[in-house]
Amino acid sequence: MAITTQAKRPSKAVSPKNSTKKKDGEGASNGGAIEHNKEVYQRWFRDMYLMRKFEERCGQLYIQQKFGGFCHLYIGQEAILAGISEAVRPSDRMVTAYRDHAHPLSLGTDPKFVMAELYGRKTGTSKGKGGSMHMFDKERNLFGGHGIVGGQIGLGAGIAFADKYRNEDHVTMCFFGDGAARQGILHETFNMAMLWKLPVIFIVENNKYAMGTSVERTTNVTELEMLGASYRMPAETVDGMSPELVCAAVKRAADRGRAGEGPTLLDIQTYRYKGHSMSDPQKYRTKDELHEYQDKDPILHVRNTLLERGWNSEEELKQVEKEVKAQVEEAIVFAEESPYPEAHELYEDVYKTEDYPFVKD
């Protein structure tokens, strides 16, 4: 049976539910589960497996010094993007931080162009001038890829402001980490986004650590959904290892945004299996903690669901895995065979005004 990647489709609406409990998992909303069909689980499996295998290879290639710069892997966090892909429309917007290789893949950007960007080649998503932390896809409404921690929080509200101003029916998903949630820009942005009822979903990809610093070491308010309270922003804590629950929560938030009710804050509880970046000895956490999350791995969960419900056989899933691995290898060959940008391209795509007087070659 063929398992294909399909266009994103919105799911059934469910009623809002808030939760303010303390410990990881306990605080997550388990309400509003939506039944998904076989095609959705098959797409989730293929998409998450692609994100995982793509990034495993990125890690290896980086160690082999095939490309330089930074490299922050998303491995473990894939259920967030899978859930979102079923909750919103292709015309909706995304803006994120530097842990951004999986975001374009989830939107359907060809892995070749993402890999070429990592290699700094002109066929890359940002013409080879951005690298790992600056993936963009204008056609798919991915507004980056940003290296300044928290910088994209203001940008996300700005994109939503533009859509509201132009009467366009889009929702912006603005992703940031638990560390970025402590930046001052969050408060100014939340204030204005609530005042102007902007159609933006603030998504904390809460993987528990900002580099090596845990949420507990930086604040006495560990329930990040509380950050919305001063602005009366609706907020939820969500189990980020479950694509089903992420989908339900994002759908509620998107419905609210489209109805003119303004922003929502989602504290999505997840975990990165790898270090912060490639040079992280990970002394700040235990193997047991890592295994606790790996036991809830979303790819395994979706794979098991497909088998248990008789929607796919083991052989069919192995075939998908084989196809995805081949796709990743093709992307590497494409990147390695692509040319570097030429020197004059350094001055292009910097300013919108073509005759900007400060740019000279």
Ligand SMILES: Cc1ncc(C[n+]2csc(CCOP(=O)(O)OP(=O)(O)O)c2C)c(N)n1
């Ligand atoms: C303004 C700014 N301060 C500091 C840094 C250095 N820095 C890079 S990543 C990072 C941690 C951010 O953690 P978090 O927001 O939780 O995201 P995660 O890496 O866990 O996805 C820091 C402090 C930076 N890039 N920008």
